[in-house]
Amino acid sequence: MRIPYNRGLFYLVLSSAIAGGLLGIGSALVAVATVTETETPRYGAWKPAPDPAQTAENRWIRTGFALFGAYLPVRGDALEFNTVHDSNLDTLDEDCTYFLTSSGPPAPFWTLSVHERSHRVVDAAGRPASITSAQVGPDGRGRIQVVLGGEDLGSGWLPTGDRMPTLTLRLYDLDPGVRNDPMRLPLFAIDKGECR
Amino acid sequence: MIRALRIRTAGRWFGLTVLLAALVHVATVFLLPQLTMNRVIDRVAEASGHNQLLAVDRAGSGDFVRSDPNSVEALCAFDLLNGPVAIVLPAVADHLSVTAVSDNTVEFHRSGGDGPAPARTLIIATEEQAASIDSPSAVAPERKGIVLIRRLVRRPEDRAAAEAERAGMACSPL
Numbered sequence: 436m437r438i439p440y441n442r443g444l445f446y447l448v449l450s451s452a453i454a455g456g457l458l459g460i461g462s463a464l465v466a467v468a469t470v471t472e473t474e475t476p477r478y479g480a481w482k483p484a485p486d487p488a489q490t491a492e493n494r495w496i497r498t499g500f501a502l503f504g505a506y507l508p509v510r511g512d513a514l515e516f517n518t519v520h521d522s523n524l525d526t527l528d529e530d531c532t533y534f535l536t537s538s539g540p541p542a543p544f545w546t547l548s549v550h551e552r553s554h555r556v557v558d559a560a561g562r563p564a565s566i567t568s569a570q571v572g573p574d575g576r577g578r579i580q581v582v583l584g585g586e587d588l589g590s591g592w593l594p595t596g597d598r599m600p601t602l603t604l605r606l607y608d609l610d611p612g613v614r615n616d617p618m619r620l621p622l623f624a625i626d627k628g629e630c631r
Numbered sequence: 632m633i634r635a636l637r638i639r640t641a642g643r644w645f646g647l648t649v650l651l652a653a654l655v656h657v658a659t660v661f662l663l664p665q666l667t668m669n670r671v672i673d674r675v676a677e678a679s680g681h682n683q684l685l686a687v688d689r690a691g692s693g694d695f696v697r698s699d700p701n702s703v704e705a706l707c708a709f710d711l712l713n714g715p716v717a718i719v720l721p722a723v724a725d726h727l728s729v730t731a732v733s734d735n736t737v738e739f740h741r742s743g744g745d746g747p748a749p750a751r752t753l754i755i756a757t758e759e760q761a762a763s764i765d766s767p768s769a770v771a772p773e774r775k776g777i778v779l780i781r782r783l784v785r786r787p788e789d790r791a792a793a794e795a796e797r798a799g800m801a802c803s804p805l
Contacts (some may be wrong), residue, residue, distance in 0.1 A: 447640065451647040458648065459655025467660065496715060498663045513728070513783075546701045556700045563700035569786055605699060607783065608728060608745050 463498075471499030478617050480522045480625045481604065484515035514542070514606040514614055519599065521625040527602070529595040532585030532628035538621045539577050542606035544568050547581060547623075549593050550601045556595030564593050585628065651699060664736040672734055672777050675708040682709055682716050682787055684802040699781065703793040707802035709777040711771060714804055715756035715764060718778055721799030722750045728784035731755060733776035734798075742770035743781075752804060764805070778802065 474496055475482055519527055527533065535547070548559040549564035566581060571591050571624035574580055582588055583602070584595040604623065613619055679685035685706045687698070698704055709716045709731075720727065728743030731753075742752070753779070754768035761768045780800060782793045 447644055448647070451644050452651060455648045455651025456655050458652035460659055461654045463659035463663075466656070467663075493661055494664075498660050511728075532665065545701060548700050554698070556698060565700040566787065567701055603699075606703075 442470050460567035467495050467499045470495040472514050476617075478516070478620070478622055480518045480524070481496050481516035482518060483617060484517060501536055514609060514617065514620075515615040516604045516606075516617075516622065518625070521627050523627070525584075525627065527595070527600050527625075528598060528627075528630060529584065529598060531595075531630040533583040534625040534626045534628055535583060536626065537579040537623045539573065540568055540579060541604070541620050542568070545607065546605045547593065548603050548605075549583070549596060550603060551596055551598050552601065554601075555595065557594055557600065559594045562585075566591070566593055579623075581623070583625075634680045653714065662766050665734060668732070668734045668736050668777070669775075670769060672775055675706050675777060676710075679706075679708070680789050682802055682804050684800055685765045685796055699783075701791065703782045703785050703790065703797050705780045705785055705797055705800055705802075707780075708778055709755055709771075709778060709802065711755065711757050711760065711774045715754050715760045717800075717801075718753040718755065718780070719801040719803075720748075720751050720753065720780070723782055723796050725785065725789070728781045729753060730781075731771070731776060731778045733771050733773040735773050737772050739771055739776075756805075796801055 447497075470493070474493065521527060521533060544567070546565060546567045552558060568579075571579055571581060580591065582592045583600075584593075587594070602625075606620070676687055685708075687704045687706060700736065707716070707718060718729065723774075724747050726743065726745050727748055729740065730738060731740035732738045740755070742753075754764070754766050755770040755771055755776075756764065756772065758770050761770050780797075782796060784790045784793045
């Protein structure tokens with residue numbers, strides 16, 4: 436059977452397909468971002484890297500992990516936290532200086548690294564933008580302080596890179612009791628300083 | 632009459648658009664994890680081939696995963712079409728973690744520990760293959776997937792030793 440060409444119907448279906456496609460993809464991305472944001476806890480500025488074993492049943496969160504590069508997080512025995520925000524939940528700005536302060540070492544061994552949105556580690560003059568507990572010790576009051584952005588201060592300093600940075604904090608050698616209760620960990624507060 | 636026709640046409644357009652949007656929404660959410668994982672697996676396989684270990688440097692690993700610059704990493708894109716795959720891990724002097732994820736984004740194996748660990752071999756197999764081999768194996772829910780091995784480097788002076796340990800790692804058909 437030959438269906439007669441109907442120009443009006445053709446444009447009706449075509450415009451509907453385009454609008455439906457855009458609406459469907461857009462609503463899926465918004466739903467994925469919203470569910471991922473609301474269903475994972477926040478500790479100050481930090482969000483723990485998702486545990487695939489615990490969240491495998493939520494399709495929207497799984498999509499979010501895949502989309503935002505969180506798959507293959509390889510938690511192993513490390514606990515991983517990420518943030519793109521300071522402690523006021525303002526997005527980290529590559530043109531600003533931030534002071535990261537912890538009341539004590541968050542773990543026997545910890546690493547802090549700065550990543551681009553593409554997940555690549557920010558390059559700091561030929562070295563990866565990363566710092567570990569082996570490089571930064573507590574001050575006289577037992578606090579740990581790291582400076583992010585601004586002028587190169589040498590030890591205890593990390594660059595932000597050229598784009599909006601993501602901070603990743605990995606904690607190793609944690610006591611199992613503490614691992615399961617991140618609220619007890621002295622994670623870094625992130626306070627904004629001056630901006631260019 | 633013409634106005635009634637226009638209202639009916641607009642209603643049909645709206646109904647069709649909402650229906651298509653709902654279908655695309657569901658399809659996007661259900662297909663994206665696997666599409667994303669397959670993209671990562673394909674990129675690793677392009678770089679090294681299937682069932683081969685790919686040592687990734689600090690600059691390059693960000694192409695596949697969010698890397699830890701304080702670690703030495705290796706990836707293996709496995710394909711169990713022709714049989715199980717063996718992941719050979721040498722004795723290590725410090726924290727080593729191994730994670731295996733199938734292409735449907737299911738993490739089916741995770742092991743690791745702080746401190747030194749003896750040499751071992753991890754066998755990855757489908758359920759059917761696992762039933763026909765003697766060694767205990769990690770059962771992959773899908774034929775394809777990826778394994779990420781990460782050896783922590785606590786001090787810069789430990790990096791050479793960690794890279795030497797990585798040289799002793801392997802991914803190959805059993």
